[in-house]
Amino acid sequence: MSDIRFYNRYTGQTQVEEVYGESFLRWTYETAMGRVGLWLLAKRAVFSHWYGWRMNKPSSKRKILPFVATYGLKEEEFLDPVETYSNFNDFFYRKLKPEARPVAEGASSVALPADARHLAIADLENCDGLYVKGQRFDLPTFLGDAALAERFADGVAVISRLCPVDYHRYHSPVSGKLMRQRLINGDLYSVSPIALRRSASYLWQNKRVLTELETESLGTVAFVAIGATCVGSIIMTAKEGQSVSKGDELGYFAFGGSCVVSLFEKGRLQLSEDLKRYGAKQLEVYARVGDELGRVS
Template identity: 50%
Template sequence: MEGIRYYNRYTGREEREQVLGEKYLQWIYGTSTGRAALHALIKRGVFSALMGWWKNRPSSAKGIPAFVEEYGINMEESLKGLGEFKHFNDFFYRRLKPGARPLSGGEETAVFPADARHMGWERADRISGVFVKGQRFDLPALLGDASLAERYAEGAVVLSRLCPTDYHRFHFPVSGIPGRWRRMGGPLASVSPYCLSRSLSWLWTNKRNLTLVQSESWGQVAMLEVGATGVGLIEETYVPEEFAARGAEKGYFAFGGSTVMCFFEPGRIRLASDLLEKTGEGMEMFARQGDMMGKSV
């Protein structure tokens, strides 16, 4: 794969992603020795556990300034200053200042749950050719429930892939009452296109959390957070069974790349035209949390 390219909604241009550990990912998923290491350490969680331990040590904070400079992180948005973080993970899942991510439209607008590269489909049961031709979603395995898979099969779905350089808190796309999340076990492989182009199955075998949101305007919306290599923690910060406003914080990922998926019942949402257009071209679209994902039908 010649780098990871995506469409930037704000510049209107195709851009190349700055991939953290790009050579490592190419080795892990593109060579036989790399795949052996994947099975021995990474899938079993050893690598992610060690990475989490290191990123929580006070000494890891020394690497924050270099990371900010290399990847052009906008610290003007951060609630904490550069020298205020306890460790690297404290920086990684930093909160932003109020107003840093204004919400698009009103309650008739569903917003992206995270700063990410997004893809969207009008029907979950017709997703194919994601990152590489011939790959299809296994919806029952992904949701861990055949009846839920049937409920969302003909509805829209949006996949939001966060890379390690992104803001790593995720938010509710619509207003509603979220139930308690359900954890599903699994390994921790990468969710980078380097990995997914070889096997989409990482999405439904990785560790993940599923939450059902009951919304007066949107029906039942399912949110799925998927962990990845280096992400030993998916932390939910919302209160189950209490009303959550559109754009309210739902939780955060610790260090690593990760993915959020939003599932809608049939006939509930009309996805943004640029999102559908770029997905149809096989390309992800970058947009920030709070920007328009789609409109209610």
């Protein structure tokens, strides 16, 4: 049983992740009996809808303060006082004060879309593995569009994995116009590395929402919000036809951990040094929304 490790941009250290629900995840994805349960129930929408219903009940409010204390969340960052949340889900997709997450300055900078552990792939065409060696990114299936996939086939991908303890609203990495937005239905597997090490295909099997952003300096940027176990709801607050500025909110997830993927065309983006270096080692980098992802080439 191997640890889940990531590099923390702010401490400059490699850390072991405290995985929320780790024992359940390892049983589900690493044992024969668990995989039977996964097939029968855990990946299916009914399970996540049931869990979401529990997190919407007024009685779930009692979970909030222990959660804040256990995971050391900073109440001073919350836009609203912690006692005003009506249930756990209301707290889970809370808003933060704007000053809590400043956006990378400069017209050439590109911002990270979420508080997350980010895995950067500098060249999708020549990537020798996704989470483990030998697993390839099935871009046409992921995007549900072979022509669009061809545009990004040798481009850059940043997979931003949100854990249950993270701020769960995601923001635009760039300024641009939302040209197309569509739902691609699917299952709801976990996107924890415990699951993705077994099969990266969960990323393109899961329910997801694809948004295409047209930009002045980066061409087309594809942004995909992916649902997961206990995350039946992907709520897009920015809609097709809308123009957004870098750092503007695009949407949020209800309860659970999930991820978003940002795709850039070849030759358009220079990744930040730590994302490029640790991505080549299949190691995620922890950094917060608005911080620098890279710069326009």
